[in-house]
Amino acid sequence: MAEAPAVVVEDIVMQYRVREDRTAGRRLGGLLPGGRPVSRIDALRGVSLEVPRGQRLGIVGRNGSGKSTLMSIIAGLRQPTSGRVLVSDYPVMLGVSAVLNRDLSGYQNVLLGCTALGMRREEARRRAPEILGYAGVSASAGRPMRTYSSGMRARLGFAIATVVEPEILLVDEALATGDAEFRRRGRERVKSIADRAGAVVLVSHTMRDVRDNCDRVVWLDDGRVVMDGPVDEVTAAYEAGDGRP
Ligand SMILES: Nc1ncnc2c1ncn2[C@@H]1O[C@H](COP(=O)(O)OP(=O)(O)OP(=O)(O)O)[C@@H](O)[C@H]1O
Ligand SMILES: [Mg+2]
Known part of the structure; x- marks a missing residue:
């Protein structure tokens, strides 16, 4: 029997409810939708993926596509609206902040x-x-x-x-501000975790970091997986599409 994956994400839906600033709504007129006091943001619209042991998965997507939301749900820091996450061990999350x-x-x-x-x-x-x-x-x-x-x-x-x-390391843009030496060390450590049959999920806007650190890439757009596959293919398509499928 094949070994169980380190992370399983099953049909995750995440809706945020946000109170709107009605003054802004009035002032901006038609720019804001409806003027409802509370609006719903569909951050994730049914995302499923598996991260096998020993894999370094990259996640790319334009601002607001749902990457950090997905990471915090995998980390157990946030409850999804529906769907579930199974992990083989407690993930350690390394975020921008x-x-x-x-x-x-x-x-x-x-x-x-x-x-x-x-x-x-x-x-x-x-x-x-x-x-x-x-x-x-x-x-x-x-x-x-x-x-x-x-x-x-x-x-x-x-x-x-x-x-x-950690057995599962989640990195949300935390390598971005480092210098060349830090990136090299980060790469070594990410690799060493994967070599010990751990799993790494890395979110980055820097395609070079994704190419250097990942074995596979998932492209998120508007809360959906639009592409999931080999690093070169997905990063090339993402760059060519300028963030849109
Ligand atoms: N705490 C929150 N409350 C309400 N809405 C939120 C919250 N966090 C994120 N969102 C919304 O969910 C959507 C996805 O946001 P998320 O932070 O997951 O995107 P992202 O892909 O990480 O973007 P970025 O590349 O800018 O980091 C956006 O529309 C955002 O406005
Ligand atoms: Mg983010």
């Missing part, structure tokens, strides 16, 4: 982040120098995170999230 506290130091964030991922405090303390070193921010370890550049924050977030290589 990785949960780092801006007022705490890099060191404190390492302790906090590692314990949040289930590490014992003692081990987190022991491994902090290694994590800060890997992130390349050792010299700034005592400074508050708000003084870090966005690339430094991204590096530290990535180092924390992948210190214990």
Whole structure:
């Protein structure tokens, strides 16, 4: 029997309900729909996919196509309106706004982040120098995170999230602000997770990152999968279509 996939997404529908600003509606006249006080946003309209163990799946699609919504549902951070997600282990999500506290130091964030991922405090303390070193921010370890550049924050977030290589890693545009060296390290770690039969799902607007990191690509548009296949084919079609099928 074939091994069970790491992630199974079954017919996920996600509708957000949002209260409209009626003043804006009146002022903008015909630009806003209807003037209803609450409107429904169909972020995902029935998405199904499987990520086998050992696979690095890329997700592409224009702004607002539903990528981050899908990632947060796979991560278990959000309940879908209908459909279900099955995972072989708890996914670790690495987002653009990785949960780092801006007022705490890099060191404190390492302790906090590692314990949040289930590490014992003692081990987190022991491994902090290694994590800060890997992130390349050792010299700034005592400074508050708000003084870090966005690339430094991204590096530290990535180092924390992948210190214990998770079985399922979800990356939502978290590689984007890194420099060349960080991208290379990110690529190595993503590969190493997949090589250990883990699974990685990576959202990016940078086709180079998708080509460097993924074995397969799903293209989302308006909450639907419009293409699912080999990296070269899907990224080429996406680029040629300028974000539209
Ligand atoms: N918390 C929310 N409440 C209401 N609507 C939301 C919320 N989050 C996202 N949406 C809507 O859901 C749709 C999909 O958004 P989502 O953030 O998943 O897109 P995305 O593909 O990640 O876009 P981007 O490339 O800009 O990151 C959009 O129409 C967006 O306005
Ligand atoms: Mg997004």
